[in-house]
Amino acid sequence: MKQKIKQAINCGRCRDKKYVFVNQKGKVQAEACSCFECMVCEGNRRIFEETPEGLSKIRECECSELFKRIDLFNQAAVPGKFVHEDFSSYSVDPPQHRTQKNALLNSQKFIKDYIDRKGQYSQGLIYMGPPGLGKTHLVVSVIKNLVMQYGVECKFVDFFELLRDIRHGYGEDISEKDFIDPYVGVQVLVIDELAKGRNTDWELTILDHFISARYNDDDKVTLVTTNFSDKLGNAISSDRNDKQGLSNAYSRFTLEEKIGARIHSRLMEMCKKVNLEGKDHRGM
Numbered sequence: 001m002k003q004k005i006k007q008a009i010n011c012g013r014c015r016d017k018k019y020v021f022v023n024q025k026g027k028v029q030a031e032a033c034s035c036f037e038c039m040v041c042e043g044n045r046r047i048f049e050e051t052p053e054g055l056s057k058i059r060e061c062e063c064s065e066l067f068k069r070i071d072l073f074n075q076a077a078v079p080g081k082f083v084h085e086d087f088s089s090y091s092v093d094p095p096q097h098r099t100q101k102n103a104l105l106n107s108q109k110f111i112k113d114y115i116d117r118k119g120q121y122s123q124g125l126i127y128m129g130p131p132g133l134g135k136t137h138l139v140v141s142v143i144k145n146l147v148m149q150y151g152v153e154c155k156f157v158d159f160f161e162l163l164r165d166i167r168h169g170y171g172e173d174i175s176e177k178d179f180i181d182p183y184v185g186v187q188v189l190v191i192d193e194l195a196k197g198r199n200t201d202w203e204l205t206i207l208d209h210f211i212s213a214r215y216n217d218d219d220k221v222t223l224v225t226t227n228f229s230d231k232l233g234n235a236i237s238s239d240r241n242d243k244q245g246l247s248n249a250y251s252r253f254t255l256e257e258k259i260g261a262r263i264h265s266r267l268m269e270m271c272k273k274v275n276l277e278g279k280d281h282r283g284m
């Protein structure tokens with residue numbers, strides 16, 4: 001057994017991270033912890049200095065980085081119910097569950113690789129498998145870490161929401177650029193529950209357009225979760241009441257059948273596959 005060195009924690013609220021997450025109006029928001037205090041700028045976040053020539057100069061205090069990250073996080077639009085989720089609370093059930101363990105390791109490795117490559121030519125991840133295995137929990141944990149530890153711009157969007165925004169954009173006659181750009185332009189985009197619902201040809205055309213734009217950009221990374229898999233055998237639900245999962249769309253269609261060969265092949269190039277399997281699936 002490895003002996004853990006325990007360090008005294010001064011603030012129980014933030015565990016000395018100096019920021020906390022709260023659920024506000026359905027979104028997770030970050031804010032500075034009440035324990036945060038900067039002795040250098042005394043809360044001004046700016047420092048007044050005098051040059052050797054006697055001119056006064058203003059520069060940002062180092063503590064302003066925390067507030068920049070908080071602002072960045074608050075634009076990521078992470079759903080409020082994930083306020084407490086992090087890698088440390090991702091429970092692998094049973095503890096030796098191979099695919100869940102693998103998904104956790106892949107998520108942590110993704111962050112390391114992304115930071116090592118400074119966001120260039122990084123491959124994203126596509127988490128595939130039935131509901132209830134914590135796919136969204138993991139992508140939310142990735143966002144929290146990338147933004148708060150490294151100051152990377154991230155955005156979370158539910159697939160339904162994305163289509164609704166796009167549909168709304170066309171309906172309101174807003175220029176396509178205006179409503180697609182916030183999603184196309186973000187450094188790390190998370191699309192949750194890809195292929196959920198009945199996707200019309202029109203929706204798939206828009207999705208294609210959108211995925212292609214990110215595909216062509218070397219410094220954009222996309223993370224995706226989906227209940228659909230590449231093989232139907234992988235899609236058996238972990239829900240025992242679901243009569244072997246056969247009543248669900250994700251048990252009847254593969255991801256490729258749902259989104260079409262072209263979008264599927266692009267996604268497979270952009271993202272590394274992370275398969276998750278339900279616990280009832282073992283031995284089948």
Ligand SMILES: [Zn+2]
Nearest residue numbers: 011014033035
């Ligand atoms: Zn604190």
Ligand SMILES: [Zn+2]
Nearest residue numbers: 038041061063
């Ligand atoms: Zn300061």
